[in-house]
Amino acid sequence: MSGADAVAHATDVVIIGGGLVGASLALALEPLELSIDVLESIPFNHDAQPSFDERTIALTWSSRRVFEAIGIWSEIATDACPIHSIHVSDQGHFGCTHLDRSLINTDALGYVVPSRTLGHALLNRLQDSIPIRYHAPAVVASLQSDREFVNVQVDNASHDRKARLAVLADGGRSALGQQIGICRLEKSYPEVVLVAMVATDQDHQHRAYERFTQHGPLALLPAGPQRFALAWTLPKTTAKAYAELPNEEFLSRLQMSFGERAGVFCNVGERNTYAVGLTELYQPVSGRVVAIGNAAHIVHPVAGQGFNLGLRDVAELAENIVNATEHHQDLGSMAVLSRYADHRRVQTRRVQHFTDGLLRIFSNDYPGLNLLRSAGLQTLDMMPGVKRHLLRRTAGLRGPLPRLARGLPLRPN
């Protein structure tokens, strides 16, 4: 192909991975009149899609805003259960804290949404999009940046692409990041997370619970009438044993660890366990490739921040791309990508340290530490200013927000 032909056939942006984060970025960029290809290894709308499985996702207030701005919140809202307050407690100790939406003046602190609902809303819109071409199955095998383009090679060559910019949103599953020198610092936790739907005999009144148990943190998120999504961090062997217990016995263990604050647990759905880890990239950029979402950072689900962090990557990267197009800059240039990366590094680290710190403090039974912890929760409960600060941070409302996270279109009308 001649140089001129190559330019003619080049795409502006190739997104590798059409999971929750990759698909969200494609829709965020849709209004920009760019040519966009999404390459996804799992066939369209297939049950094996790992990004849209049985788990529920707690969305922050600012993530709701992003979905509003990209025009799919109305589809998600029908299945979204609002969280009005959060009760935090420590098993066997007196301290507890109550966090309420009135502290930050929002309709909700966040929303609990089945990840399948998010996936379907995203894919339905992508299916109808003209500027976005979603290719699936298309397994990307290699990436190579040169002065002008990044060459993206697909396993069977049918969807090979040349692009100005490649966005790696493969969830860190493939070896692509490593192949191009995007190295991850990885830490795996000895615990796993057991996830299930549980029913109680009481209305939840949109209250979520975070309880620190002798095994690890246990979260109950309101997910429907008298229904909670349970995420319980447990040592591997305990989780395996709990996952296999008869329903009655599992419910009684849960009741013992959680108490009766949310009523009597009367039913449990399918139980799944997930390995959890923490990964961090020093530099999410290599050549014309930038990593976002789980490809760039994985955090423990204890604070429900992983996808929210990925959606903030989407909002920030989209804003950098729109600025670059307005100033006729090359989308994949180091100047554009490093501006994005420098900006994201601080927030990503902050969230990672916060979730890792929570686990260290609340999964430790050193004598004295549990008393301090309990006193800390009690003191926090009497400090509305500190609670407001904490909630604004976890709701994604701290610091300068990109346009999408404020619910605004990428380009002012």
Ligand SMILES: Cc1cc2nc3c(=O)[nH]c(=O)nc-3n(C[C@H](O)[C@H](O)[C@H](O)COP(=O)(O)OP(=O)(O)OC[C@H]3O[C@@H](n4cnc5c(N)ncnc54)[C@H](O)[C@@H]3O)c2cc1C
């Ligand atoms: C138990 C649990 C509970 C969680 N709860 C929450 C929560 O409450 N709130 C929250 O914000 N986050 C939560 N998370 C985190 C959240 O699920 C992830 O952050 C999110 O799914 C990451 O999305 P992603 O698109 O970056 O990656 P993925 O979901 O991994 O998607 C990557 C996509 O890339 C595709 N792909 C991979 N390799 C290739 C290749 N070579 N070529 C083409 N395509 C490829 C895959 O098929 C997939 O579709 C939770 C996680 C777990 C495990």
